[in-house]
Amino acid sequence: MASEHKPLAGKVAVVTGATRGCGRGIAVELGAAGAAVYVTGRTTRDVASPIKRAETIEETAELVDAAGGTGIAVRCDFSAVSDVEALRDRVARDHGHVDVLVDDVWGGDPFVEFGTPFWESDLDKALGVVRNGVDTHLIALHKLLPLVVDRPGGLVVEVTDGDTDRYWPGVGIPYFVVKSSIRAIGRVLGADLAAHGTTGLAVTPGFLRSEMMLEHFGVTEATWRDGVAKDPNYIMSETPNYVGRAIAALAADPGVSRFAGQVLASWTLMREYGFTDLDGTRPDWGRWHDDVVDRGVDPTTVDAAAYR
Structure with missing residues (x-):
């Protein structure tokens, strides 16, 4: 029975790509x-x-x-159909259905060549980005959606990077193709799942403090603010738990179907539901990006507290 403090008690969730980063936080x-x-x-x-x-x-x-839930670790390579079928069968045996499916699988980091013109890049790596970032999502959905749509009230979330299809120079074709494809899948799911009483949509984090990003900035979660020396905009970064709280709020919302087919951001959902990040602040990367990054304002001259 769900309660005010455990609104998802009794619910079954599957999170793909949950080893680290967003998946872990979610x-x-x-x-x-x-x-x-x-x-x-x-x-x-x-x-x-x-x-x-x-x-x-x-x-x-x-x-x-x-954290108060029940964690069930199941190894699954989402590029391998047989692995995903085995996961499906395990969940079906254990619970018979899925209430929340979060499709966060990625695995493309070793192949991305940011800043390299596509025609000068390694084609095998480019195709690896797409296979790891798009094919895996399609396989997961194909095999796991039957466990969601068999009863009304389910939620399917595609996790992407960015809430618009705006292209940022240097990102490159493969990465852009993957993340825009995931947004597109979220839009399609919003339309196709509605007839089954299931809500489909896409969600993006902001400037993420994943394990890999912390290492990139040479900081730890305890010292993350030191990362502003490398990029002053890092002051508006967020933990993976922030987008996790966004998705948990969606999953607990009986009116979540109003968001069907939309691409939502951690910061827009923060405004909707009022949750905080782990440090009690509410980083608003979207407003910061509009007011500071897009306008070319020196981030060091802005009161970051007004955006958290």
Whole structure:
């Protein structure tokens, strides 16, 4: 039975790509809301993915447990149809359905060549970005959607990067194709799932403080503000839990269908639901980007507190 503090108690969620980053933050916050969360990805304590990072699905599942939910770690390579079918069968045996499906699988980082003209890039890497970023989403949806649409009230979230199809020079064709495709899938799901009483949409984080981004800036979560020395706009960054709280709020909202087919951002959902990031602030990357980045204002001259 759901309660005010555990609005997703009794609900079953599947998060793809939950080993680290957004996926981990989303899984943890769904757990904090009381859900049983299938934490899926390629890296376990026994088997590393090609990305060869230290984070594991077991660690994420333990964080879900610690937050108050039930974490269920299941290794799954979403580029392998048989793996996804096995995941589907496991969830069907355990619970028979899925209430919340969050499609966050990525795995394209080793292949992205930011700043390289496409015609000078490695074609195999370019295709790897698309296969890891789009094919995996299609496979996950094809195999897992039947568990969502078998009863009304489900939610399917596609996780992307950016809430518009505006192109930023240097991002490159492959990455842009992936993230714009995920936004498009969210729009299509909004239309196609409505007849089944299911809501489909897309969500994006803002300037993310994932494990990889913290390393890129040479900081830890405790010292993240030091990253402004490398990029002053980092002052408006957010933890992966922020978008996690956004998605948990959507999942707990009985009127979520009003957002069907939309591409929503952590900051727009913060304005809708009033949640905070882990430090109690409300970073508004969208407003900061409009007022500071787009206008070419020196970020060091702006009161960042007014945007958090």
